[in-house]
Amino acid sequence: MMVDEAIQSSAEPFAHFTMNDDERYEFHLAAWLHDCGKITSPEHVVDKAVKLETIYNRIHEIRTRFEVLHRDTEIRCLKRQLAGESSRQAETDRDLEQEELQEAFRAVANANTGGEFMSEDDIEHIRQIGQRTWVRHFSDRLGLSGDERQVLTDTPEQALPATEPLIADKPSHLRSWGEHKPPVTKDDPRNRWGFDMTLPEHAVNQGELHNLTVAKGTLTPEERFRINDHIVQTICMLDALPLPDRLANVPHLAGTHHERMDGQGYPCRLNADNMGIPERIMAVADIFEALTAVDRPYKEGKTLTESLAIMQRMVNDGHIDRAVFQLFVRSGIYRRYAEQHLRPEQIDTVNEERFLT
Template sequence: MSVLGKLHILDQVGLEPAVIDASVVGKTDGFMYHAPRTIAESLSLLEKQPNGEFRCLLLIAPETVSRVEKELPASLQQKVAIAIVASADKIDAIGDCSKLLEEPNLIDILETPLTVTRINVLLRRAEVHFKEREHVASLHRALISQRDELQKLNEIGIALSSERDITALLELILSISMEISGSDAGSLYIVEEIPDSPFDKYNYFRNKQLRFRHSKNFSKEVPFKEFTMPISPNSIAGYAALSGKPLNLPDVYEIPEGVPYGFGGRKFDENIGYRTMSMLTVPMLNRDNQTIGVIQLINKKRDVCVRLNNADITQQVVIPFQKNDENFIYSLASQAAVAYENRRLYDSIRRLFEGFIKASVTAIESRDPTTSGHSERVAILTVGLAEVVDKTDAGTYKAVKFSRQDIQEIKYASLLHDFGKIGVREPVLVKAKKLYDHEQLAIENRYEIIRKSIALEASKQKVQSLLEKSREEALATIGAIDQASYEKIAELDDYLAFILKVNEPTILKSEGFEKLREIHAKSFGINGKEAYPYLTEQEAIRLMIPKGSLDEEERRQIESHVTHTYNFLKQIPWTNDLRNVPEIAYAHHEKLDGSGYPLKIPAEAIPVQSKMMTISDIFDALTAQDRPYKKAVPLDRALDILGFEVNASKIDAELYKIFIDAKIFDLVNQKPEG
């Protein structure tokens, strides 16, 4: 009998019954003989056959070949073979048989009368024809299956490589593995280093352990808890990790003798009312063929929708994992290992880079401790504002959206926006008042000299009066001298107090420096010699700084930090996701009316990220409590000052409104005292 099923013989040419009976048709049950009268009847007979592995040999005359091929349904094309049976004259009348031989189902042309041997040979040829056709079909199915698997692997690879969160990536690896293998449950282990364990370049596993990271179970709610375990051949997962090869067990309760591993989960099965049966454990190998994880799949099911609620259902539904499951999951595990390592490498590089950024910020703030935490707070405020802008569905910025990469770009630009201060002279950078410390000390010493000079001059006058005048006259003169001396010293102290007060920088622009000009115009001499000014011209210029503590030259030096920042950041080979960091940081001191620095660009040329950073930078500079040259401004006052900047067309009104409405300032918990 044919391995492909019964071979039906449809005889439309009328073979001799005796010949049929004498052939294998009449001697075995692998054949079934029919003698339909017409082609239509033959086709009808074929279509009525039950679905199965039947095959048909159609014996027809030459003139009916084209009609049969034309009328043969597509569903029967692969199940029919045709043999032409005719007399020698009719076959000769065909002429050129090459066209006939192109018919895909034609396997033979026979002259009548047919012998038993010739019929048997024909039947054997038909069986070979169907076996070859089935082999080709099988190869085609395998090719399609392989193509589908490759396509699925490609899709899985894309999905794995696009997942940026490492925890979500591991969950995705396990979910996909369970789905494509039809598993009911699964676990995922990660190879990790044992803390404080020495590395051995000759033994990869010496300082490693397995961490149970994820598990899923379709049929049962199973509580999950991470744990670690040694990488040992005594466990199934450990054995697969050490061997680097898949381990396929049809039933973990019946592990063959002589292997080092065993199944230690029977008690757990009993506790949750589950029966672990078939198990496929596959190592995740990286590019260096090192195991970095283990995928463990449990209970492959005939029907993935069935829940394994008891042992009887499990016995009926669960089947062993197949070889193609091993191959496919092994390929998937390799892809997963690469994706996992890439993600770990990416996270490692990101942590390294963020460590560099933090070190850079620390270096900046070590030169200017008064601004400690400023860069971090500006980053928090700017990122918070960007996240709110991203969700805004009205106004100027409703179309502005920030991706996760955009937010990261804003964060880095904010953290590094003041890095260029490392190129500013330290005395200017940390200058707390209008006068440098040595300049204020010089004034204080000068006024002490003037004070002593006044006292000395008064003493001289009193001695001279005692020597030249009578006692009564001298006493009257001495009183007048003391009064004049007292008034001069009081005036001097008043001048010094005023100077020290004016030396304190102001946040808003101040005026009314006439008294400084008055003081600058005064001078004193010692022993009638050269006169010295109460204030030098340079001191007076510094004290008449209308806003802040810096004169024009010092301000230019400070403002140069933006260009230093930009030049530094441009040296970093940023990825495409972060390529705008230098430009964002470069524009954080620009103003909408073009009065900012260093480029004095107009509003439309300022990146929206920089506009947001400007608000955050000003707010923190106003409210930070760690500036020795000014007290922290209360929140309401700080927002008012920002409002003044809006009214002066310096900062963006809509971003300012969002900043206030969303209470972005609460993110840094600034609580300056009033």
């Protein structure tokens, strides 16, 4: 829809823009294939709705530890009463401790949702809660998979009973890249595609504090890289296909929708000078679809006005192209798309002039 509108437009920079049949088909294939690399992205990362989520939500493990501490306070109260201390004072102390535990768990559970930006004070509060200790009486080496045992090879087993932090980052939470290190850094001799990305030290970091103290959203830097890596995989997969010459540009077109006008995108840090109108269109279309999508567990689909407001900020921040965005609004494509694909409650009345001035 956007390519058709750009071809018909007489305004700059579209006045001389055109595509022949081969170029249109090439763009059509690239549009369909632009996210094919996501088949390599772990589903639990792509759909990560809360910070402690892996294959399941690990908040349940932490809740169980809080339950242990809750019962410990009950036991201490009973022991004090059996020893002849004041029953009222023992029960008062128990009630205060249990209320503190309830408040602490609420803070941890709230942090887990990733709903709002976490301040430094909030992050420090979670770290302080994590320093509380609990006592484990059962071995943590029984019933493990081969991979889990391998990770613990160099970690001595603690004598039981073992005192542990309530919330922890452990060596067992880390996974190295090993032989699966992707060729995304500029100095990697395998990198023949021009990728320019920062590779995290570890492939996986499931540390509980590491995840809970993510300041924005639910993804750690390691998971964010795994998400971003889908575009690397898209380019590598498409580049490996025996495409005819008339479709040779498919990998490039499919692989640039996360680049930015200011050169701060990925995977190659291209800027406006390196991207033509088709690449700029791909980015705008991809972002609008993502903002309005309703099938993603980590977000709700936004209204038209909300989506366009976010995109306008992205224009001002040097993320997407201003002319393409304004063509998108002025042509009414956003509303035609919405009538075909969005829910009625998402289709609100848009003040287009707000986004065209």
